Each structure stands twice: as structure tokens, then as C-alpha cells.
Amino acid sequence: MGAFLMNSGCNPSIVLAAATEAASQGPLVLLGVILSLVAIYCASKLGAELSSRLGFPPVLGELVGGVLVGVSALHLVVFPGAGVDGNHSLIMQFLQLTNGLAPEAINPTFTTTSEVISVLSELGVIVLLFEIGLESNLSELLKVGPQALVVATVGVAVPFLAGTMGAIALFHVSAIPAIFVGAALTATSIGITSKVLSELGQLTSKEGQIILGAAIADDILGIVILAVVASLAKKGTVDITSIEYLVGSAVIFTLVAILFAKYFNTAFLAIANQFSTRGGLIMAAVVFALTMAYIGAAIHLEAILGAFAAGLVLDETDKREHLEELIKPIADVTVPIFFVTVGAKTNFAVLNPFIEDNREGLVIAIFLIAVAILGKMLTGLAVFGHAKINRLAIGVGMIPRGEVGLVFAGVGAGSGILSDALNAAIIMMVIITTFLAPPLLRVVFPRPVP
């Protein structure tokens, strides 16, 4: 049926009548996806170019480009959710106007198109982390392991405690929502930080490696905290077994990846070298990355951690340079989908002080943003054993909450324990830290050698 979908665009009025309901969505979903991708790529390139010319990291421009085409502005790339359906999507309206999308088919087509773009953006961040893994060096990363762990721990503990206590003391929030607010402050976005570091040519510097290691440790800590907080929110108690399971699987996954890196390498090369048909190396690498991503997600960690581990492990092969060259164009067409989608999903309406309902949230948000930034900046001070290290850069590198922060906001919104004001404040904190970090990183790191 699907090969059928591809071509049934030939005459909608005829073919739609003949096809089943599910199948009839097909060609219009493909058209919706194509138009969304064109919008995403144009926004990302325009944003990246402008940002780069103004001296900012390109990824900031991609995020802003996403905002431009997303729910806050042009409504080209929007996703189903709070008050948004297919009729809010300009692309769906365009398809209705020009390609005979029936009014009753708008919402199913919109939902499926959005789901495809979401999956593509998730595959994009998997490719990004795989590439970052390839660019990183396992032994360098292990060397800064202790510092990274300390940075991550401080970067989790300080914002968590300050956020929770501040919410209780200053805003009279009760204990469980206050803990949730504190937890939402702990995240660090590996995706955004690592991309900026890579763009600044700082990924392999000592500072870059500490930030990367700490962001990874932070991600794992964040997952554990989210599980604790969500079970607290749901049952009022903490589900110890599930926490032990998460911690255990994170430790085992990390140890296996580190200890068996050499064996993975050998096995990978042995398989990739067997292939005589086109695309053997890249396909073997992609299968390995996807499998590790699946394992990462299946043991309740994250797909992107698995993909990063896969890249880190393959980094040791002698085919690494060739592999990096092959993965580059794939990353170029998938990674922007992720950043533009993050921007597109960000609703700047919550920042508008002229809307009465936003004001309470804005006041809390100012506090949260201060804690979020200062709490992470402190982490730089925790780095030991390196007298001349750029402590400011490390602190700044930990600031962006990005997609991890949005997870907390999403779970918070779903659980119903957060007031609208608290929820809006968390989203504002995520927005500001995410958009502030790339230009700040640009300032604290010296300009890269061109």
C-alpha cells in the first residue's frame, strides 16, 4: 500500500475516492513533510548564516529560525498540543488550497505529518550525538572524568536546592511542586552545548571535554531525578526499585561501553570490511549507532546517550576519518531538523508581560532564571587540579536546559501538580537559558582559528 501512497498524488479526486482512509492520507502526508522540510532547511540556513555573520554560533540562528517558522510566529512548522490543531498550520492550509486536502482530513494529515517531523528531529539529534561521539576521544574524556563528575554533581545539587528552597520560601509553593521546580533546574542540554562547542572548535579542548562529560553525567542524573520526582508527584512516595534500576542500568551501560570499546571496534571493522557493495562502512556505522540508541532508550536511559556511546567507541577505529566525512552530509540534513524543531515548539507567548496571566509566572521566572544561570556558573569553581582552566567557560557551558528542560516542563504539565504560573515560569527559564548560552559561550571562549 505504501508504494501506492507515493504515487497516488497523480489525481487526488480520483485516487482519494478509490483509496482507503489511511492510504488517502499518504500522498498529502508526504507533501506536508516535504514542505515542512523545505521550511525547516530554509529557516535553519538563513538563521545560521545571519547568526554567524553577527559573530554568534550558527546553532543560535537555527533555534531562532525555528522560532520564526514555529508556533510563536509564522506557524509553518507547528505541532499538535495546547490549543494547536491542523487549522493552525499554514502548510496544512496551503495543502488544502492547492492540493485538495479535504477539511475533515486536515487533522489526521497534520498529526501524522507532525509525528514524522518529530521522529526525523529525534533521528537528527541521534545523528548529532553520534557525530559528537566520533569527534570526542574516549581516553581524553576518561582523563577529565573526575572533574566532569564533580561539575555535574555541583551543577545538579546547587540549582536543585536553591530552586526548591527559594520556591518554598519566596513564593510559598508547597513541597512537592517546589521539588519539581528544583528538579527542572538541574538539566543540561548536551545537544545544544556540544553543537556550540563543536562550532567554536572547542569540543576537544580540556574545557570542552569537561563540559561534555559533565553534560552527559548531568543527563543521567537528570533522568534519575525525573523518575524520583515523577513518582513523588504520582504516588507521594519514591519508588526505590525503579530508581535502583535506573542507576544500575546507567552504570552498567557506561562501564560496558568503556570496557568493551576495543572489542566493539574490532567486531565493527571485521563486519564493515566484509562489505564489497556500495555504502558498507556508513551502513555498518548507522546500524551500530541505531542499535546503541535503541539499547540506551530500552534500558530507560536515552537514545542519544546510546548514540553518543556508539560514536565514542567507533572513534578508536582507523576508519574514523573516513567515517566522519561520510556522516557529515547526513548530519547536515538531519541535525537542523532537531534545532529548528526545538525553536518551533517554543511558545514565546508565555513571555509577553502584557498578558495579565503571564505576570505571576514572569516574577517566578526571573528568580528561576537567576538560579539556573548562577547555579551552573558556580560549577566552574568546583573544577580541581587545573589551575589555568577557563572556569567561566565551563560554568557557561552548563547553562542551556534545551530539550531536557522541556521534558521536565512536559511531565510537569501532564502531571497536573504545577500551577499554570509555575509551569510557564519553567518554560521561560528553559527558553532564556537555551537562547542565552550560545552567545555567552561565544564570549567566554576565544574566537576559533578560521
Next chain:
Amino acid sequence: MGAFLMNSGCNPSIVLAAATEAASQGPLVLLGVILSLVAIYCASKLGAELSSRLGFPPVLGELVGGVLVGVSALHLVVFPGAGVDGNHSLIMQFLQLTNGLAPEAINPTFTTTSEVISVLSELGVIVLLFEIGLESNLSELLKVGPQALVVATVGVAVPFLAGTMGAIALFHVSAIPAIFVGAALTATSIGITSKVLSELGQLTSKEGQIILGAAIADDILGIVILAVVASLAKKGTVDITSIEYLVGSAVIFTLVAILFAKYFNTAFLAIANQFSTRGGLIMAAVVFALTMAYIGAAIHLEAILGAFAAGLVLDETDKREHLEELIKPIADVTVPIFFVTVGAKTNFAVLNPFIEDNREGLVIAIFLIAVAILGKMLTGLAVFGHAKINRLAIGVGMIPRGEVGLVFAGVGAGSGILSDALNAAIIMMVIITTFLAPPLLRVVFPRPVP
């Protein structure tokens, strides 16, 4: 919500409860897509390697690999349709077993996962035709234009007339279904033919260019015929306006692409050269290809024709070699999804002679297959002006019906005018011609220089 989906795999039991119904599908759809891709890539590589070692074109192995993981065998990569739902998908069962996919969520997750894989496979064939367009040469293709048009016309007329009249005379089929059967015999799969030609190193040979040109003309003729037949089936009369519109838009599209190739080129280079950030060239090319694919589909032709035209046009740029190198790894990870999906959707059960219901179809199928193969082989004789040309190769190159044949079968099944036996016979004809062409092409063309 979507960035949220990405990470909410952390603890399904907790997060699922908190998230909305639509959102809760998210992480499992991603896992379903990842597992499907792993199955697809493994099947395609295994098939391609075996096929290549046995002296067949790799793409035959990818099709067979698709059959292996698809609805005819392992049920790893299956698609919703006749009698198939989420419970038939091994991957969904696996997700249920290991990732807490709830029984009531199986079908929505399955449908969305399948839709994503379908769109990816459609993007795969768009990338393939774009790449084929880049490898082709516009002026060479125009040189063989007259021959290609004659080959296409003969290859459409002979099977159509023989099929329609044979169905009426031998099997006492009434006029409209008989015309439908004849029409289904006219298609040629550009995807499969061009891929095999490329693998055999014959894409730029005189024969290869004639086959390619004829397959494109054939595709356009096929679209017109499908529109005629479908409107005949629906209303009993032919909708002249819609036919005129199709023919007109096809002619205008082709003329604009050919006449303005130079201007597209200049504009493309001017834009691509402006970019200073990473990935500028590939992104400009992809946006151009997607836009042309959209236009192709929007004027009721096909997305893949638009992508082919885009490649053909950019083929003239001086950045062509670099672009070909960049598109290669992208094609390597997207194109196999298309071929494996074609194989996976092919249900070989209709070929089983031990099932009583299949026998009537089998007898008709034998007739259709004979007409399908002989009718296209004759086209080689129609080539004029080239005394030494490999006429057999041209005839064989036109044989595979592939995805275009499946469109006819799909529309036929939807329209209700075909008996089960006729429908099964058409599907069998598509299967046999598709799977037979790659090894036959290998025989009629000399082995490529390694």
C-alpha cells in the same frame, strides 16, 4: 511536546501516565522506527552482499531482503492493510514485551511507525532519483530523446493492447476491467531500472540513457493512463479536462526544466556560494530537490520526476562532483529503505498454487507475465538510427513494473472493479517482472569494469 517525546523513554510507567495519549505514543514510535530501520538496513546489506557475490545486481538482494523481513516471511517490517494490523508486526510484539507497549496502544503505534517508514522510503526514492539525475547528462538525454519516446510509446501501446484484448478474448473479462488490466501492464519502474543500470555502470551508456529516458516518458504516460482508467472505472466516462490538464502540466514541466536549466544552475550556485556555515552546498541542493519534488507532485505528476529534474539541472554545475560525493552517503542510508519496503510489502502468498483461491489468478498471471515481458522486449526493436545498439538490453530494461505497477494494483483493489483473481494476477505480474529484471539486465549487459 515533541522534544518531550524524545526523552520520555526514561520511565514509561511513570511518564506514560503523565503524558497525553498522543504524546505517550512518541517514544515507542521512535523505538519502532529505530528497530524497523535496523531490520531494513541489515536485510538490505545482507541481501546486497549475497546478490553481488552471486553475480546479480545488489538491488535484487535488497528487494529479496525486503521480502525476508516483510509480510511474506519474518513480519518484522509490515504495513497496515489487507488483514494486517499491529499484532502481526514482530517489532510491535517485541516493544510490547520489552518496552511496556500497552495492548491498546499497539495499533496506533504500529500505524504511525509504518507511516514514518513509508515517508522515509518515499524520501529515499526521491533521493535516488535526484542522484540518478545528477549522474545523468541533460544533453545526452536530449540526444536520445526521439528514440526514448518511441521506445516508451511502443512499450505502452503493445502491452496495453495485448493485455486488454487477451483478457477479453481468453478470460472473458468485461471491457472496463480488461482496460484496467491492460493499463497495469504499461508501467516501467524508473527506480529499479535506474538503480540496476547505475550498479552495472551502464547509466551513461547509449542504451542506459535510452532506457532512462523511456522510463521517464513511460512514467508520465502511465500517470495519464491511470487517470483515464480510474475515471472510466469511477464514472464510466473519461474526464477530458483532467487528462488535458495532466498532459499539459507534464509538457510544461519538462519544457521549463529543459529550457531554464542554465538559469536554475546560475541561481543555485549564486545562493550556495553565499553560505559560509557548514553544509551550505548540500542543503541548497536538498532544498532545490525537495521543492522540485513538491512541484512535481503538486501538478499531479510525481515527486520523483521533480527530484530527477532537479538532479538533471544541477548536473550542469561545476560543483557537480562535490555534490555527488555529498549526496552519496545520504543516498546510502535512505535509498535502501525504499527497496526493502517494496520487497517487504510484496505478499508472495498470492503465488502459492496450493491455495485453491490462487489458481484462477495464477493462470491469468502467466498470461499477463508473458505479455508484460514480451511486450516490453519488443521495444528494443523500435529503436532506430543506431545499428549496433544492444536492443535486447533496452527491451529488458523496460520490464520491471515495481512501485508504479503496485500503484495500479492498489487503485484497482480500491476501485472494486477488479475480481480477486484479476487483482492477484496483476500483483503477481508486478512481482515477477520486478524480481526478474535485475538478473536479466545483468545477463544482457556485459559485466562492468571493476
